[in-house]
Amino acid sequence: MDAGFYLQLLLNGIVIGVIYALVAMGLSLIFGVLEIVNFAHGEFYMLGAMLAYFLTMNMGLGYAATVVVVTAVAVCLGYVLYEALLASLEGGGFERSILLTLGLSMVLQNGAVFLFTTTPRMVQTSQSYVNLVVGDVRVSLMRVFALALGLLAFGALYLILYGTRIGRAMRGVAQNRDAALMVGIDPRAVSRLAVAIGIGLSGLAGAALAPVYAVHPLMGFSFVFKAFAIIIIGGLGNVAGAAVAAVALGMLESVIGGFLPLVMVDALVFSSMIAMLLLRPQGLFGRGVRV
Amino acid sequence: MRRMRLAVAVAALAALAHSGFAQSQEGPILIGASIPLTGGVSMFGQHSRWGAELAAAEANAKGGVLGRKIEIDFQDNRCNPAEAVKSVTQMLAEKKYVAIFDGLCSSAALAIMPLVERAGIPFVVANASATSIAERSGVGGNKWTFKVNPTDASMLDALVGWLDKEGKAGNIAFLGEDSDFGRAGSTGLENALKKRNLKLAGVDFFQKGNADFTPVLTKIKARKPGLLALYAVDADFQNAIRQWYGLGGGVPLTGRVLVDQVPKEIMESGFLDGTTSVQPYDPSVDTPGNKAFVEAFRKLHNVPPILVSFESYEAMKVLIDAIRRAGKADPAAIRDALVTTKMPSMLGTVIDFDDHNLAHNNAIILTIKGGKVVVLGMSKT
Numbered sequence: 001m002d003a004g005f006y007l008q009l010l011l012n013g014i015v016i017g018v019i020y021a022l023v024a025m026g027l028s029l030i031f032g033v034l035e036i037v038n039f040a041h042g043e044f045y046m047l048g049a050m051l052a053y054f055l056t057m058n059m060g061l062g063y064a065a066t067v068v069v070v071t072a073v074a075v076c077l078g079y080v081l082y083e084a085l086l087a088s089l090e091g092g093g094f095e096r097s098i099l100l101t102l103g104l105s106m107v108l109q110n111g112a113v114f115l116f117t118t119t120p121r122m123v124q125t126s127q128s129y130v131n132l133v134v135g136d137v138r139v140s141l142m143r144v145f146a147l148a149l150g151l152l153a154f155g156a157l158y159l160i161l162y163g164t165r166i167g168r169a170m171r172g173v174a175q176n177r178d179a180a181l182m183v184g185i186d187p188r189a190v191s192r193l194a195v196a197i198g199i200g201l202s203g204l205a206g207a208a209l210a211p212v213y214a215v216h217p218l219m220g221f222s223f224v225f226k227a228f229a230i231i232i233i234g235g236l237g238n239v240a241g242a243a244v245a246a247v248a249l250g251m252l253e254s255v256i257g258g259f260l261p262l263v264m265v266d267a268l269v270f271s272s273m274i275a276m277l278l279l280r281p282q283g284l285f286g287r288g289v290r291v
Numbered sequence: 292m293r294r295m296r297l298a299v300a301v302a303a304l305a306a307l308a309h310s311g312f313a314q315s316q317e318g319p320i321l322i323g324a325s326i327p328l329t330g331g332v333s334m335f336g337q338h339s340r341w342g343a344e345l346a347a348a349e350a351n352a353k354g355g356v357l358g359r360k361i362e363i364d365f366q367d368n369r370c371n372p373a374e375a376v377k378s379v380t381q382m383l384a385e386k387k388y389v390a391i392f393d394g395l396c397s398s399a400a401l402a403i404m405p406l407v408e409r410a411g412i413p414f415v416v417a418n419a420s421a422t423s424i425a426e427r428s429g430v431g432g433n434k435w436t437f438k439v440n441p442t443d444a445s446m447l448d449a450l451v452g453w454l455d456k457e458g459k460a461g462n463i464a465f466l467g468e469d470s471d472f473g474r475a476g477s478t479g480l481e482n483a484l485k486k487r488n489l490k491l492a493g494v495d496f497f498q499k500g501n502a503d504f505t506p507v508l509t510k511i512k513a514r515k516p517g518l519l520a521l522y523a524v525d526a527d528f529q530n531a532i533r534q535w536y537g538l539g540g541g542v543p544l545t546g547r548v549l550v551d552q553v554p555k556e557i558m559e560s561g562f563l564d565g566t567t568s569v570q571p572y573d574p575s576v577d578t579p580g581n582k583a584f585v586e587a588f589r590k591l592h593n594v595p596p597i598l599v600s601f602e603s604y605e606a607m608k609v610l611i612d613a614i615r616r617a618g619k620a621d622p623a624a625i626r627d628a629l630v631t632t633k634m635p636s637m638l639g640t641v642i643d644f645d646d647h648n649l650a651h652n653n654a655i656i657l658t659i660k661g662g663k664v665v666v667l668g669m670s671k672t
Contacts, residue, residue: 005509005513008509008538009506009509012503012505012506012509013506015505016503016505019503110329113329113333117333117334117337118329118330118331118332118333118334118525119334120334120525120526120529122529122533122554124554124556128556129536129556129557129560131537131539133539138537138538138539139537140533140537143537213502213503213526213530214502214526214529214530216331216525216526218330218331218500218526219502219526221500222500222501222502223502253506254505254506254509255506256506257505257506257507257509257510258506258507258509258510259510261495261496262495262496262497262498262501262504262506262507263469263496263497263498265506266498
């Protein structure tokens with residue numbers, strides 16, 4: 001095996017990791033602020049990809065514009081989701097939240113199967129089959145684009161959380177909901193925004209990955225369970241921890257997949273999660289300050 | 292008075308039972324089908340349904356069979372053995388079906404086999420390709436299972452024979468889904484190569500629904516095989532083929548490659564030139580029967596048939612033919628009639644079953660040349 005092989009594995013791992021981070025960050029944010037594990041998160045990612053397919057392939061919209069529209073629609077969906085379903089769970093009801101989001105996941109997934117069938121669809125852009133080649137290392141342009149979107153989304157989220165008043169409010173609600181209310185923060189408004197941003201991120205992930213992976217109603221399933229493992233490893237509700245854990249896991253998966261059977265990769269991911277739960281339940285980066 | 296009431300109740304039950312029996316003798320002939328209508332391979336389930344329904348519609352248009360219409364009751368198995376068992380158990384409990392049809396996925400078909408054997412009802416496998424289905428049927432033990440499509444082993448033997456003649460069978464890497472389908476593919480290839488004193492250059496499996504293949508494809512590329520045998524379907528196939536292209540695999544594919552599902556851009560780029568595939572069917576097969584089938588299918592569904600639609604169409608015709616020859620809608624009589632099947636296939640052969648209840652139809656060997664799919668020829672399996 002030459003250096004090109006190792007570099008290729010490393011590059012694949014970084015791309016996969018940032019893709020995981022894109023999905024996991026929204027999940028982590030929602031848990032951080034609302035303490036709700038959103039089992040339907042993967043379905044919003046799938047809906048984002050489906051909408052991206054519809055806009056590019058059926059409506060003829062440009063891909064860049066599609067990413068913006070899909071993210072905006074996902075943010076709106078997040079608002080609706082919060083007001084219609086999640087707001088009723090305020091102040092407890094963790095078990096109810098699991099049942100509710102699991103049920104929502106099934107409705108969305110089977111609804112998509114009913115409406116679109118499970119036929120895989122491919123989003124074709126003018127750049128879909130363009131590859132960047134440096135020596136022996138190759139990567140498709142659309143993967144690089146997804147990587148850039150993932151980094152941009154992380155940067156933007158970090159700025160919102162640590163550089164704005166609304167970010168401080170989110171962190172406040174995450175640390176102590178009652179205390180935040182006492183100092184004049186409206187937890188409902190903050191929660192609504194957190195869900196909107198979280199679902200917006202999953203929509204963005206769907207749009208970013210629609211030209212990379214086949215689009216079909218079951219595509220969210222495989223990602224969301226890995227995202228759960230990532231947010232547990234990174235520290236429940238810790239957005240930065242989730243991002244770092246995602247990239248680390250992506251790279252680990254790629255390196256292991258390059259030497260060991262691929263079927264062992266998932267076993268390794270979930271073994272890491274179990275080990276983390278046993279040895280360091282608060283995750284690598286802790287869950288004290290959640291977002 | 293109590294005796295009187297009891298007698299009336301018994302008489303009423305007897306009348307009900309008799310009316311049910313009379314209905315089963317005079318209503319439509321019911322066939323139960325267990326296929327994936329939802330889940331990852333439901334696209335194939337849809338095509339299986341369309342193929343079987345077309346065969347039934349054609350028979351019904353000619354007045355049905357034994358003076359009765361053929362009706363197929365499709366139940367969902369999600370390509371999952373547990374769901375297949377559930378759906379078929381329910382159908383068998385109702386005792387109104389004369390045969391069970393398809394299963395579609397190898398794991399599902401293998402799970403159905405013991406159920407039909409216990410119930411004494413014929414099971415006609417149209418699409419599942421695992422060699423073990425035929426190994427366990429007929430003289431292999433299960434007298435009620437009949438496999439109309441060729442096994443992976445027989446198709447791969449035909450393919451490897453052709454590759455060997457071209458001097459291309461010596462360095463094949465295998466990547467397949469971790470299921471009975473994928474495992475049958477690797478075993479079939481290994482056995483076909485072993486007969487020629489050759490072996491696989493590497494074997495890798497992936498879980499169905501896996502989206503990212505770049506780690507394993509990077510590994511395979513680094514091994515520098517001569518050919519890559521890819522056993523993937525549906526979204527897995529689309530993801531794998533695109534990522535292989537993205538990594539500049541530089542190696543043609545072989546095995547049961549779904550050449551009709553390769554993205555146009557990749558196909559036309561010439562990247563896959565030299566790819567060879569063995570399939571039980573290709574819509575371009577030039578026989579009058581196939582042309583009529585393709586036309587009728589397109590007219591109904593606005594899409595061309597795929598191999599699953601063809602296999603279900605022809606397997607349903609085999610079953611309908613057996614019901615006709617049995618002379619009565621009785622499972623045991625239909626089983627006996629299936630054993631003596633001799634029905635012309637659209638692929639130019641005659642479908643009959645060997646002592647493992649396996650039919651040996653032609654397999655189509657395809658290649659990609661200049662960015663286009665070309666039929667190299669047909670080979671008896």
